Amino acid sequence: MYTEAAVIGGGAAGFMAAVTAKANGLDIIIMERKDRVLKKVLATGNGRCNYTNINAGISNYYGEDREFARDVLEIFGPENAVDFFEKLGIVHKIEENGKVYPYSGQASAVVDALRFETQRLEIPIYTNFDVSRIKYENSLFKIFSNDGNKIITCKKLIIAAGGCSYPELGSNGSGYRLAEMMGHKSTELRPALVQLKTEKDPVKGLHGIKVNAKITAYYKGKELNSSEGELLFTDYGISGPVVFNLSYLTALYDNLIFRADLMPDYNICDIEKMLTVRKENLSHLTMEDFLVGMINKKLGQLLLKRSGIEKLSLSVEKLSDERITKIAFLIKNYDIKIQETTGFRNAQVTAGGVKTEGVNPKTMESKKVKNLYFAGEVLDIFGDCGGYNLQWAWASGYLAGKSAAGK
């Protein structure tokens, strides 16, 4: 079958590319390896789809050359994403830290809006089309399905096959292999926005506990970045938005220390004073209950043990001033040594991807093969947690679609 243009990947970037290309006059089809399209979008934002972030800027993105994302985001910023979806019927709601969701609170609304738009524009969608090979001959792309049954020939091709995170939702890393067939190299790949496995001691018995904390990541004593929000303890380590936000650092550094400030609203002197007053007021209690009402009870008990108190049955009365200083210090500096991530299976995004040096940031066109374009997570760009990754998918998809249509 012949078509003017084709997109590999029926995800966020692929849909945006196809809709934009067709709206600008280019006949285009979408090929998707799964039985349904937009599976990942449906799972985003805990089923609510945090589809952009009004604060999205270059500092929220990472890659060997993050500057690559600057032009793309300037051409199609978060306000464009909000407008685009508003026109498709999605009323937006801005929540904490600039996160944007559909007002209905349903990721399925975003999926439906995109499906309706492809129907309106009469864009054919081929599901169960797992592209395994591409050949470029006589200025035409030949695209082969993995079962050997389907071949598509087209003049323009957009690779939007995603990364290799969360493979059950479709993206299994094949985009990198397809890019390689076209002469494009990829960087090292690592899971990002992912739960972390840690040393056991600081998390023992805390499984399921959520606290508000400010975490600062350190590598060899050097402060790298910090984030404040919900910290979730798991049986293997730590998770939650605050961990996701910093987990990209595991793609860059080994042996990280995450230093949790468990009372970010107070400075260490205030905490020390607070503990001294508590000692006076609560002298009838044992250490087991000393921090109750100040920080989570189980976390408090583990923290007291880590401060050197072996027996929590000890009376609060016996607490020395040195110990109070140590407890206050630990509340502000609860160190957790990171071991590894929980892997691609659980990662929201892939850090790394097709090297951006081979792609024109003004058009998303390959510098190696004419009429070949890239969009979305398959490229070596990923963002913070909070709507930034879908923003990248929409922005890069928009630019690829528009350029493919010659606009």
Ligand SMILES: Cc1cc2nc3c(=O)[nH]c(=O)nc-3n(C[C@H](O)[C@H](O)[C@H](O)COP(=O)(O)OP(=O)(O)OC[C@H]3O[C@@H](n4cnc5c(N)ncnc54)[C@H](O)[C@@H]3O)c2cc1C
């Ligand atoms: C659980 C979860 C929650 C998330 N929540 C958010 C959120 O709230 N906000 C946010 O901004 N980001 C979120 N993300 C990240 C965001 O969803 C992705 O970064 C974004 O969807 C990437 O879009 P994409 O189109 O580049 O890739 P994908 O969405 O992965 O789409 C790629 C598509 O290509 C198809 N494909 C792959 N290979 C082939 C092939 N060889 N042939 C044919 N088809 C192929 C895949 O099946 C897939 O449908 C979340 C991710 C996950 C996993």
